[in-house]
Amino acid sequence: MTRPTSIAITMGDPAGIGPEIIVKALPAFAPRLASGELELVVVGARDCFGETAKRLGQAGFDLPSIDRSTPRAGRAVFLDAGQAAQPIRPGTTSAEAGRLAYRAIEEAVRMAVAGRVDAIATAPISKEALNLAGFHYSGHTELLADLTGARDSAMLLLHGDMRVSHVSTHVALAEAVKRLTPQRLRRVIEMTLDVLRKLGIEKPRIAVAALNPHAGEGGMFGREDIEVTTPVVAQFRDEGHAIEGPVPGDTVFVKLRGRRYDAVVAMYHDQGHIPVKLLGFSVDPKTGQWEALSGVNVTLGLPILRTSVDHGTAFDIAGKGIANERSLIEAVDCAIQLGAGRG
Structure with missing residues (x-):
């Protein structure tokens, strides 16, 4: 049996719409998850997702947890990249949100480099929050190039x-x-x-x-x-x-x-x-x-495959439950297609 395609989804800035669009997007992949074609690893701070699910009127964010040593699970699972040391307020730029966003990306890249996932799809980050947290990059592309040692991208x-x-x-x-x-x-x-x-x-x-x-x-x-x-x-x-x-x-x-x-x-x-x-x-x-x-x-020139949404953190609507998940679904679909093309 062919193993499932495995995609890690990073939460982005937890004060933005990243956790919301991830929670909303998951049902779109249910048929492929059920058939064993796809595995999704959501990477982020679980407490932020719990709060998001609560705001959306869902019972909870109940994906089973894995850690760095867990093998491929063939389903939708969650890797906790660290909890918030202080409350994250939707729509607010903070160093803590930037730190959590970085940790999620770092964990996902580690999994991709090790071959535990085939690609990563990223929710949007705040460049200002990232820099407030001490990670001085001008965006996702530059951060990923540094983490993977890519000479250019x-x-x-x-x-x-x-x-x-x-x-x-x-x-x-x-x-x-x-x-x-x-x-x-x-x-x-x-x-x-x-x-x-x-x-x-x-x-x-x-x-x-x-x-x-x-x-x-x-x-x-x-x-x-x-x-x-x-x-x-x-x-x-x-x-x-x-x-x-x-x-x-x-x-x-x-x-x-x-x-x-x-x-x-x-x-x-x-x-x-x-x-x-x-x-x-x-x-x-x-x-x-x-x-x-x-x-x-899509980031070109990396030793791993990475796709992302084509929009920002949308702080102006964060926490209101009205963010649209379409771009994230497209990003995951594109990651699957590129993975097949590389193979």
Whole structure:
């Protein structure tokens, strides 16, 4: 009998919506858990999940507990990464919440590196809380790279056919320009090609977005697209890859949505995030409230598989019981698919 695919789900910042969307998402996986196809290991502070279940009107959070030495269980189980030393208030940034979020990630990474889980799917963290707790990272991607010893990594956002990787993410715009080097661009393209193949696309088509307006307009608006991007793209084309670029940023995502490409390599955080989130976030026009959040964040270049929700901690709605679990379900599904692609 084939063993189940095992995914660890980390709770994220316990003052955010992470515990809530995990509790809400678990029933969606019941058929695969029952059939033995899937094992889920929820990693976090059990007392935070108990409080969340109580707020949601459930009898309790009763997943059976495991510890570091427990073998694969073939069901939904819970690994307690540590209890809160002081009360966690929903929607409030604190060092204690940051500490608990870090501990959950650390435990999940340890399990993935040891091969006890096939991938991890993460709920959102607060970068401010993480830094208050003394863990000085600019985000999940950088933290995971450090924990796994990865020499470089990159972020990929997915929403349906919209797949966007990034040359840089959580840095100032001036720093993003400095980080566009031939070596970095080539590495991100290689990682993007790799993940597209794992997703079942045999001959990926990629567009590299321009850094500057109109791809620099012949050098009038900067020379990075001419001196860095153009030669790198030419190298990949010479190697037989279907790659275009630099493609102006104001049209490249329209072409991606029209399925001319399978993915876009974006130059910096907002260039890649805005189009994906614009399509993935559904808003009620009458109330202005988010109805659903769709999309997945994948970290490329790690020795483990990691996916995540494509949204933040949503402190403004934390504790109200109205958070939507759709993105987390998609993140777990994507982790399963990538695991099969790697195999």
